[in-house]
Amino acid sequence: MTVTIVGAQLGDEGKGGIVDLFGDAADVVARYQGGDNAGHTVVHQGEEYKLSLVPSGAIRGKVGVLGNGCVVNPRTLFDELDTLRDRGLDPDVRVAERAHVILPYHRVLDGIEEEVKSETDDEVGTTGRGIGPTYEDKAGRRGVRVGDLLDSDVLRDRLEYVVPQKRALVEDVYGLDVADLDDPDAFDVDALFEEFREFGRRFEDDDMTVVAGEFLTAASEEGQNVMLEGAQGTLIDIDHGNYPYVTSSNPTAGGAAVGTGLSPGLVGGGEIIGIVKGYLTRVGSGPLPTELGGVVGDTPGYEEQGEGDDEELATYIREEGGEYGTVTGRPRRVGWLDMPMLRHATRVSGFTGLAINHLDVLAGLDEVKVGHTYTLDGEEMHTIPSTTEQWQACEATFRTFDGWDDGDWAAIAEEGYEALPENAQAYVEYIEDELDTPAYAIGVGPNRDEAIVRQRPF
Ligand code: IMP
Numbered sequence: 001m002t003v004t005i006v007g008a009q010l011g012d013e014g015k016g017g018i019v020d021l022f023g024d025a026a027d028v029v030a031r032y033q034g035g036d037n038a039g040h041t042v043v044h045q046g047e048e049y050k051l052s053l054v055p056s057g058a059i060r061g062k063v064g065v066l067g068n069g070c071v072v073n074p075r076t077l078f079d080e081l082d083t084l085r086d087r088g089l090d091p092d093v094r095v096a097e098r099a100h101v102i103l104p105y106h107r108v109l110d111g112i113e114e115e116v117k118s119e120t121d122d123e124v125g126t127t128g129r130g131i132g133p134t135y136e137d138k139a140g141r142r143g144v145r146v147g148d149l150l151d152s153d154v155l156r157d158r159l160e161y162v163v164p165q166k167r168a169l170v171e172d173v174y175g176l177d178v179a180d181l182d183d184p185d186a187f188d189v190d191a192l193f194e195e196f197r198e199f200g201r202r203f204e205d206d207d208m209t210v211v212a213g214e215f216l217t218a219a220s221e222e223g224q225n226v227m228l229e230g231a232q233g234t235l236i237d238i239d240h241g242n243y244p245y246v247t248s249s250n251p252t253a254g255g256a257a258v259g260t261g262l263s264p265g266l267v268g269g270g271e272i273i274g275i276v277k278g279y280l281t282r283v284g285s286g287p288l289p290t291e292l293g294g295v296v297g298d299t300p301g302y303e304e305q306g307e308g309d310d311e312e313l314a315t316y317i318r319e320e321g322g323e324y325g326t327v328t329g330r331p332r333r334v335g336w337l338d339m340p341m342l343r344h345a346t347r348v349s350g351f352t353g354l355a356i357n358h359l360d361v362l363a364g365l366d367e368v369k370v371g372h373t374y375t376l377d378g379e380e381m382h383t384i385p386s387t388t389e390q391w392q393a394c395e396a397t398f399r400t401f402d403g404w405d406d407g408d409w410a411a412i413a414e415e416g417y418e419a420l421p422e423n424a425q426a427y428v429e430y431i432e433d434e435l436d437t438p439a440y441a442i443g444v445g446p447n448r449d450e451a452i453v454r455q456r457p458f
């Protein structure tokens with residue numbers, strides 16, 4: 001069977017920890033979208049691993065697959081694999097031949113486009129990893145796929161076609177000189193060919209490439225447990241998120257089929273777990289109706305760090321929760337839980353279960369608020385509007401819950417749900433009722449033994 005893990009909010013919901021928790025029973029863990037923009041932290045035997053591309057299950061000896069829906073930067077992939085090997089692990093990672101390759105010019109163009117947009121305050125706040133430009137080339141039928149790295153003639157042909165276009169984009173559209181860029185080799189066919197053909201040889205030598213759909217379907221038919229690990233989250237999905245402040249792929253459950261080659265029936269016949277952080281964070285721009293305080297440069301219209309109660313509370317939660325980007329180190333914007341957002345996420349992906357994380361971070365607060373509905377033009381809304389401008393205009397209507405005390409979370413996790421402070425239980429049950437979906441797990445700390453498990457999806 002399959003279990004699909006989907007971020008229900010804006011990314012950084014603690015998916016890695018849940019993949020780790022439920023992935024114990026998995027034989028294979030596959031990613032279906034995104035690339036090295038995804039930061040996940042896994043704690044294994046007291047050691048902390050920060051990964052951006054390698055599926056987190058690979059740390060625990062599962063077969064890790066990067067599906068065809070992923071965009072793969074081989075520099076990052078081999079760096080991560082080498083680092084893991086240096087630390088004594090032996091990750092088994094397979095890469096879809098149909099996955100697209102992030103080339104150095106994609107990263108350069110990501111940076112240039114953000115810079116240009118920033119002149120009108122329209123930047124997305126991307127991770128700068130070249131994700132958008134790579135998916136653009138995929139849709140534009142000028143991308144380079146992992147399978148192309150295995151064949152010198154094909155790789156050279158592809159690069160000879162596309163690189164002059166990229167060079168012209170930089171010079172003729174953006175008016176920059178390639179020679180002045182930090183990485184002029186990013187636009188040099190020969191340099192790219194040499195480096196990426198070498199990556200192709202390594203893929204071959206290490207027997208790493210697969211036809212993901214065949215590989216995963218066969219695993220599933222043999223009775224293996226396949227976990228599909230979404231990166232990012234629903235509200236930065238290119239279709240169902242807050243366009244244009246989105247990533248360029250589909251983190252929602254539909255993406256799990258398209259991005260692996262497993263059939264929708266197979267994916268839909270399994271479990272789909274929505275990962276919810278007990279509050280909300282956002283990296284980069286875009287609306288956030290339940291935001292507390294703000295982050296200068298990311299929160300629209302927030303020009304100067306304020307000193308009010310909300311700012312103080314945001315700072316407290318940010319520090320307690322370690323809410324800084326795994327990939328970029330940027331401070332995350334912080335807000336209360338947003339139910340219209342979660343109702344939308346639940347409908348889009350059809351969650352069969354939830355994991356609610358970080359309830360320990362909220363411990364010690366007198367009260368905890370939730371954006372229960374929005375008001376837009378005098379009307380009550382239970383879910384989010386489809387345009388960013390309307391969403392920006394939404395005002396959250398809050399419900400207030402009594403807070404809960406800090407505790408020995410590992411002991412509480414071991415004892416089980418009944419040991420969770422009553423007010424925290426009321427919070428969990430409110431979320432379950434509103435989304436009509438049971439919470440399979442409640443995360444009360446960063447370690448694996450700090451999760452209350454009520455039901456295992458495998
Ligand atoms: P990109 O994926 O680098 O193109 O960035 C597009 C948007 O998605 C930006 O707002 C990023 O901050 C956001 N984003 C990308 N990856 C993550 C992630 O793993 N967690 C949270 N936000 C992300």
